[in-house]
Amino acid sequence: MAQPFFGGIHPNDKKAATNKKPIEKLPPPQQVVIPMSLHIGAPCRPCVSVGDHVNLGQRIGEATAFVSAPIHASISGTVTAIEPRPHFNGTDMLSVVIENDYEDTLDPSIKPAEHPEDLTAEELTEIVKNAGIVGLGGATFPTHVKISSGLGKVDTVIVNAAECEPYNTSDHRILLEYPEEVIGGARLLARLFQVDKVHIGIEDNKRNAAQLLQQRIAEENAPVVVDVLHTRYPQGAEKQLCQSITGRQVPPGGLPAAIGCAVFSVDTTAAIWRAVYQGMPVIRRIVTVSGSGVMEPKNLECRIGTPLSCLFDACGGLSETTYKILMGGPMMGNAQHTADVPVGKCTNAVLAFAREEERTSPHPTCIRCGRCADVCPMHLQPVFLYQYAQRDMLPELEAGHVMDCIECGACTYICPGRLHLVHAFRTAKQKINTARAAAKAAQQAKADGKEG
Amino acid sequence: MTDYNDLKLRASSSPHIRAKDDTRSAMLDVMIALLPALAFAVFNFGLRALTLTAVSVAGAVAFEALYRLIMKKHQTVGDLSAAVTGMLVAFICPVTAPYWMILIGDFFAIVIVKQLYGGLGQNFVNPALAARAFLFSWATQMSTWAAPGTQAALFGAVDVTTQATPMSYLSTNSLADLQAVYGLDDMFVGTIGGSLGEVSAVCLLLGFLYLLGRKVISWHIPVSFVGTVALLTFLFPRGNDPLTWMLYNVLGGGLLLGAIFMATDYVTSPISRRNRIIYGVGCGLITVFIRYFGSYSEGVCYSILCMNLCVWLLDKYLKPRRFGAARKPLFRRKEAEEK
Numbered sequence: 001m002a003q004p005f006f007g008g009i010h011p012n013d014k015k016a017a018t019n020k021k022p023i024e025k026l027p028p029p030q031q032v033v034i035p036m037s038l039h040i041g042a043p044c045r046p047c048v049s050v051g052d053h054v055n056l057g058q059r060i061g062e063a064t065a066f067v068s069a070p071i072h073a074s075i076s077g078t079v080t081a082i083e084p085r086p087h088f089n090g091t092d093m094l095s096v097v098i099e100n101d102y103e104d105t106l107d108p109s110i111k112p113a114e115h116p117e118d119l120t121a122e123e124l125t126e127i128v129k130n131a132g133i134v135g136l137g138g139a140t141f142p143t144h145v146k147i148s149s150g151l152g153k154v155d156t157v158i159v160n161a162a163e164c165e166p167y168n169t170s171d172h173r174i175l176l177e178y179p180e181e182v183i184g185g186a187r188l189l190a191r192l193f194q195v196d197k198v199h200i201g202i203e204d205n206k207r208n209a210a211q212l213l214q215q216r217i218a219e220e221n222a223p224v225v226v227d228v229l230h231t232r233y234p235q236g237a238e239k240q241l242c243q244s245i246t247g248r249q250v251p252p253g254g255l256p257a258a259i260g261c262a263v264f265s266v267d268t269t270a271a272i273w274r275a276v277y278q279g280m281p282v283i284r285r286i287v288t289v290s291g292s293g294v295m296e297p298k299n300l301e302c303r304i305g306t307p308l309s310c311l312f313d314a315c316g317g318l319s320e321t322t323y324k325i326l327m328g329g330p331m332m333g334n335a336q337h338t339a340d341v342p343v344g345k346c347t348n349a350v351l352a353f354a355r356e357e358e359r360t361s362p363h364p365t366c367i368r369c370g371r372c373a374d375v376c377p378m379h380l381q382p383v384f385l386y387q388y389a390q391r392d393m394l395p396e397l398e399a400g401h402v403m404d405c406i407e408c409g410a411c412t413y414i415c416p417g418r419l420h421l422v423h424a425f426r427t428a429k430q431k432i433n434t435a436r437a438a439a440k441a442a443q444q445a446k447a448d449g450k451e452g
Numbered sequence: 453m454t455d456y457n458d459l460k461l462r463a464s465s466s467p468h469i470r471a472k473d474d475t476r477s478a479m480l481d482v483m484i485a486l487l488p489a490l491a492f493a494v495f496n497f498g499l500r501a502l503t504l505t506a507v508s509v510a511g512a513v514a515f516e517a518l519y520r521l522i523m524k525k526h527q528t529v530g531d532l533s534a535a536v537t538g539m540l541v542a543f544i545c546p547v548t549a550p551y552w553m554i555l556i557g558d559f560f561a562i563v564i565v566k567q568l569y570g571g572l573g574q575n576f577v578n579p580a581l582a583a584r585a586f587l588f589s590w591a592t593q594m595s596t597w598a599a600p601g602t603q604a605a606l607f608g609a610v611d612v613t614t615q616a617t618p619m620s621y622l623s624t625n626s627l628a629d630l631q632a633v634y635g636l637d638d639m640f641v642g643t644i645g646g647s648l649g650e651v652s653a654v655c656l657l658l659g660f661l662y663l664l665g666r667k668v669i670s671w672h673i674p675v676s677f678v679g680t681v682a683l684l685t686f687l688f689p690r691g692n693d694p695l696t697w698m699l700y701n702v703l704g705g706g707l708l709l710g711a712i713f714m715a716t717d718y719v720t721s722p723i724s725r726r727n728r729i730i731y732g733v734g735c736g737l738i739t740v741f742i743r744y745f746g747s748y749s750e751g752v753c754y755s756i757l758c759m760n761l762c763v764w765l766l767d768k769y770l771k772p773r774r775f776g777a778a779r780k781p782l783f784r785r786k787e788a789e790e791k
């Protein structure tokens with residue numbers, strides 16, 4: 001490890017509940033609901049109509065901008081509705097509803113690349129784009145954009161296998177059960193970016209996976225090295241992972257490409273391999289279903305668009321005292337208001353909490369202990385930012401670099417006064433962005449006025 | 453099987469898990485860390501050490517409860533910070549101090565210093581130390597030092613054998629006389645005169661290790677504080693035995709109690725680790741300065757109070773380096789915004 005990042009926390013990783021359970025294939029549900037936004041960027045435009053028959057893997061949503069990614073049917077069947085449905089981001093989102101015909105008829109467009117070893121960078125990027133691959137670790141940034149903006153600048157390619165969120169074991173199981181897909185994907189990335197070695201960064205609570213990878217890499221003589229990192233949250237945060245592996249820090253407001261790094265999650269890497277060697281777009285997701293509310297925690301392979309309720313049914317149901325359903329990990333995941341929301345491309349975990357994991361206080365009080373600053377991996381001082389946020393002091397918040405906050409939640413986790421720090425910063429960031437947009441619009445209007 | 457639509461779901465924002473330790477547990481840990489020193493005080497000065505501490509804790513808690521009640525604010529005695537203040541007020545007074553005086557100290561610490569400024573987290577000087585500074589209005593009572601091994605009477609007029617403390621010997625430059633009265637072993641174990649809770653170095657160090665182990669405090673302030681005092685007294689000894697002079701200075705007076713339990717007070721110490729070290733060094737400098745040049749033999753209390761007042765300055769002007777930004781010179785008022 002080159003240079004460990006500052007701060008971080010050591011929550012109980014709770015992975016023992018599922019890290020020895022092989023991935024089970026969840027039978028495709030009777031109906032899938034596929035939202036037209038499963039990525040960061042412009043939502044897709046549905047390219048099928050109600051009543052159409054669609055095949056497995058057929059494109060049903062067209063990308064409408066460069067920063068966007070197409071969406072594919074995850075089962076074969078009939079489109080029964082195209083209407084707003086609950087989305088896991090809390091809103092209602094235009095979704096394509098498909099009734100399963102239980103045939104899983106493959107779309108004719110799905111075929112492996114003819115000469116996978118001779119693909120040019122442009123061809124490979126095109127395959128990635130058409131397969132609808134996005135950052136499957138949770139950020140869902142379209143992968144083809146990341147590749148094309150990084151080509152020529154990147155000297156270090158990193159596969160993010162840190163999986164630092166508690167409970168989540170989906171990447172761990174992928175590494176154990178499909179190492180050839182991950183190593184194959186890494187091989188493609190090495191050729192794409194013309195680097196000698198691709199780094200796989202993995203936390204030392206997954207030593208069995210690291211050993212398996214090392215063994216396979218040696219057997220295949222693959223251009224891949226495994227970097228075993230300390231288990232510390234947020235080791236898997238992009239900027240922190242870059243620092244752990246290269247010792248370089250991404251400059252403020254910048255992307256990893258600025259320091260010559262490109263980071264791909266385990267499942268993204270495997271998805272690139274599947275897109276090239278099987279022609280398969282992103283139509284399924286490995287999901288860890290865990291938490292105190294889940295009767296029988298499991299790792300499930302499910303189709304995109306499967307309602308969460310089907311996942312819980314497959315795990316013995318939920319406890320009656322369940323008070324929170326999360327999509328994603330407990331540190332950065334989103335709480336859901338209904339179990340009807342579908343599995344998306346980024347759904348690496350679905351958690352249900354029945355016991356009091358949150359430990360809130362009716363009167364959150366800052367005692368200035370400074371633990372929030374001790375754990376902040378972005379070198380921020382949440383203790384002061386919080387006071388500014390309470391008083392809406394936007395200039396002070398900006399001067400305190402609140403925009404650098406990656407919302408990892410470490411400060412809030414550690415706070416003995418039980419302050420809602422990240423929540424305050426998220427709100428503050430929105431306000432700053434709104435104010436910036438307004439200022440820009442005013443400036444634009446002024447300029448237009450002068451010209452006119 | 454549960455119908456998922458019947459669940460009452462909470463949709464709060466992330467993170468969804470919290471560490472176990474809260475304010476109350478941290479304060480409880482501080483009280484636990486103070487127990488060895490309290491036990492030794494009972495051994496050294498008699499049962500009055502215990503009753504005095506108990507009265508002080510009860511007084512501090514009662515004043516806080518009453519204030520919150522009268523002002524119609526939510527009750528805060530459960531966070532135990534008032535109890536810690538009560539313990540510390542007793543610890544920094546002589547065992548012979550009358551009960552009424554301790555209660556005045558509690559009132560000053562809790563109501564004037566802490567609650568009037570908004571309660572926990574808002575005061576800008578350490579309540580217990582401010583109370584000690586205030587209690588020096590009764591200078592005689594605050595400097596009547598019982599000899600070690602006395603059994604101070606529980607009630608009524610306290611009539612005990614008095615004896616000069618190590619600090620009064622040191623301030624008159626009579627190291628040889630001090631060595632004749634108290635050996636270094638006495639200094640380390642605590643069979644010496646002094647304030648109720650400050651005498652036993654070994655018990656205070658036990659408390660320090662406990663707090664470090666429980667991650668309640670970090671090493672930065674105690675180590676830089678004591679280290680500065682040790683270095684300065686070693687470099688500028690009075691007499692020709694720097695090491696002995698240094699050890700008596702480190703083990704004597706309220707240095708360890710102050711460095712471990714008072715200077716580390718969350719509310720009145722800096723946030724960043726670097727600033728904590730600067731703060732500790734500042735405390736050490738002022739302590740030695742007062743001990744060497746002041747007319748008062750002890751400097752810990754006032755050094756911490758002075759540095760409490762500088763915390764704002766340190767926090768405001770010595771910010772941590774921004775992630776990904778180039779290293780920059782120590783002092784600069786405002787960073788150029790690159791936008």
